[in-house]
Amino acid sequence: MVRNKNEDCLLELFSLLCDQKKPVKKWRDVRVFPNVPAAPGMPCAGEDRSIYRRGARRWRKLYRVNGHIFQAKRFNRRAFCAFCQDRIWGLGRQGFKCIQCKLLVHKKCHKLVQKPCSNEHVDPVEVKEDANGESTLGRASSVRSRAEPEPLPETPPAPPAPVRAEDLEPGSQRHYSLEDFELIRVIGRGSYAKVLMVELKRTKRVYAMKVIKKALVTDDEDIDWVQTEKHVFETASNHPFLVGLHSCFQTPSRLFFVIEFVRGGDLMFHMQRQRRLPEEHARFYAAEISLALHFLHERGVIYRDLKLDNVLLDHEGHIKLTDYGMCKEGVRPGDTTSTFCGTPNYIAPEILRGEEYGFSVDWWALGVLTYEMLAGRSPFDIAQAADNPDQNTEDYLFQVILEKTIRIPRSLSVKAASVLKGFLNKNPAERLGCGEGAFLDIVNHPFFKSIEWEMLEQKQVVPPFKPRLEGERDLANFPPEFTDEPVHLTPDDDTVIADIDQSEFEGFEYVNPLLMSLEDCV
Numbered sequence: 436m437v438r439n440k441n442e443d444c445l446l447e448l449f450s451l452l453c454d455q456k457k458p459v460k461k462w463r464d465v466r467v468f469p470n471v472p473a474a475p476g477m478p479c480a481g482e483d484r485s486i487y488r489r490g491a492r493r494w495r496k497l498y499r500v501n502g503h504i505f506q507a508k509r510f511n512r513r514a515f516c517a518f519c520q521d522r523i524w525g526l527g528r529q530g531f532k533c534i535q536c537k538l539l540v541h542k543k544c545h546k547l548v549q550k551p552c553s554n555e556h557v558d559p560v561e562v563k564e565d566a567n568g569e570s571t572l573g574r575a576s577s578v579r580s581r582a583e584p585e586p587l588p589e590t591p592p593a594p595p596a597p598v599r600a601e602d603l604e605p606g607s608q609r610h611y612s613l614e615d616f617e618l619i620r621v622i623g624r625g626s627y628a629k630v631l632m633v634e635l636k637r638t639k640r641v642y643a644m645k646v647i648k649k650a651l652v653t654d655d656e657d658i659d660w661v662q663t664e665k666h667v668f669e670t671a672s673n674h675p676f677l678v679g680l681h682s683c684f685q686t687p688s689r690l691f692f693v694i695e696f697v698r699g700g701d702l703m704f705h706m707q708r709q710r711r712l713p714e715e716h717a718r719f720y721a722a723e724i725s726l727a728l729h730f731l732h733e734r735g736v737i738y739r740d741l742k743l744d745n746v747l748l749d750h751e752g753h754i755k756l757t758d759y760g761m762c763k764e765g766v767r768p769g770d771t772t773s774t775f776c777g778t779p780n781y782i783a784p785e786i787l788r789g790e791e792y793g794f795s796v797d798w799w800a801l802g803v804l805t806y807e808m809l810a811g812r813s814p815f816d817i818a819q820a821a822d823n824p825d826q827n828t829e830d831y832l833f834q835v836i837l838e839k840t841i842r843i844p845r846s847l848s849v850k851a852a853s854v855l856k857g858f859l860n861k862n863p864a865e866r867l868g869c870g871e872g873a874f875l876d877i878v879n880h881p882f883f884k885s886i887e888w889e890m891l892e893q894k895q896v897v898p899p900f901k902p903r904l905e906g907e908r909d910l911a912n913f914p915p916e917f918t919d920e921p922v923h924l925t926p927d928d929d930t931v932i933a934d935i936d937q938s939e940f941e942g943f944e945y946v947n948p949l950l951m952s953l954e955d956c957v
């Protein structure tokens with residue numbers, strides 16, 4: 436039997452749909468602006484600010500063969516493949532386990548399994564609270580386990596000892612540790628990470644610090660994303676519209692990315708105050724974002740998480756994209772991938788259809804974001820659906836993304852309507868930015884006629900809006916959701932740490948040499 440490529444994705448959707456315990460997502464959740472606030476900066480009536488900042492997720496992949504529903508797993512015990520009888524061991528998720536009949540097989544053998552699944556009953560789906568307090572799917576049967584890097588790894592390797600500046604030879608590369616930073620406040624959260632504003636004590640410089648719990652990383656099927664995030668940071672450090680990396684370090688329980696701090700808040704925050712943007716402003720942001728995306732695409736990276744929250748404004752008003760945790764790297768022109776991930780409102784139809792996809796998904800997301808800037812609401816926002824429980828779910832949102840014809844407000848110019856229709860074409864082959872002409876089609880689109888692209892990339896174009904900032908630590912542009920949050924990190928739990936395979940994080944430490952020499956100038 437030829438396996439249908441769509442099946443994996445449909446199964447993921449299926450696992451979302453059959454999850455009874457998951458709280459019903461209200462349509463309100465995807466609405467950007469419910470009504471007009473009393474004054475700029477005030478919340479709208481009934482507005483719950485926390486709903487805007489819904490995290491992106493990676494859904495776990497399920498593979499169906501002969502009635503089995505396999506999920507990738509790591510094994511800490513000696514496990515044997517039911518197909519070839521050999522041991523299942525090695526780095527990463529070496530094997531597959533059927534979530535129904537618990538059959539264990541090698542990843543490489545799973546398609547060859549002839550024994551049908553003995554148990555058609557699907558285990559109840561457990562809702563797992565992640566670090567974020569958001570719900571992600573987790574199977575009751577899958578417990579986190581330590582990887583088996585060697586055949587007999589009874590004691591996990593000790594975590595690398597934190598390197599202290601004074602222990603190092605003069606002139607050797609210095610690593611940072613948590614003690615070097617003062618934690619100032621929580622500024623953001625995602626499904627996998629918490630982001631803090633911090634100060635490097637020695638220089639008094641402010642940074643954003645992305646903190647990831649190792650337990651969450653190793654719980655994920657695809658653990659390479661930490662490495663990917665680091666690679667993308669390295670690439671990004673060379674572009675004016677992408678946040679750069681200062682340093683990386685770890686503790687036994689956590690990974691830390693220290694990121695250059697961008698002070699002007701994010702586009703979500705600004706949109707909440709502006710209702711909708713003048714076309715001239717939206718054009719400027721969309722063009723700078725296009726350059727950032729094109730830069731990543733040229734280097735084989737799909738960004739996959741473009742949304743208002745990830746578009747930051749610097750002190751002058753230029754954009755910078757943050758969060759490379761969803762990126763896919765090593766993609767060549769024409770290559771495709773199939774992981775189901777992103778933030779619901781921005782997920783491209785080809786991802787939902789379970790098709791292989793490429794850079795096209797970023798241009799779709801730019802269409803959604805540009806629509807939000809110009810119209811002041813999401814293109815998938817249906818006001819009357821708010822009270823109908825059937826239409827309040829994430830899967831209904833997905834259905835709308837797949838099927839509904841997008842209506843462009845009549846107040847928008849012909850060129851704006853045309854660029855939105857271009858990016859929001861449900862067929863990736865016909866979408867603006869994805870055809871033969873690729874990026875040139877965007878550059879030459881009538882909507883962008885007034886953009887001088889080379890000047891723009893040199894930051895020679897004055898931004899339409901300058902964030903109001905008083906001093907480096909001014910909090911006026913920061914989302915208010917997190918103001919009361921305690922900034923400390925919870926103490927390490929030894930039982931959680933015992934489950935972590937520290938060898939997976941060896942060599943995570945990093946210091947950006949360019950930023951280091953800048954610091955020495957202070």
Ligand code: C58
Binds near residue numbers: 697745
């Ligand atoms: C901003 N949306 S990576 C807060 N959230 C984040 N800010 C920054 N990076 C990241 N300079 C995030 C999140 C990430 C992954 C999990 C979800 C949140 C950041 C990077 C560099 C500043 C922020 C809103 C905001 C922007 C600026 C200051 C305060 C808040």
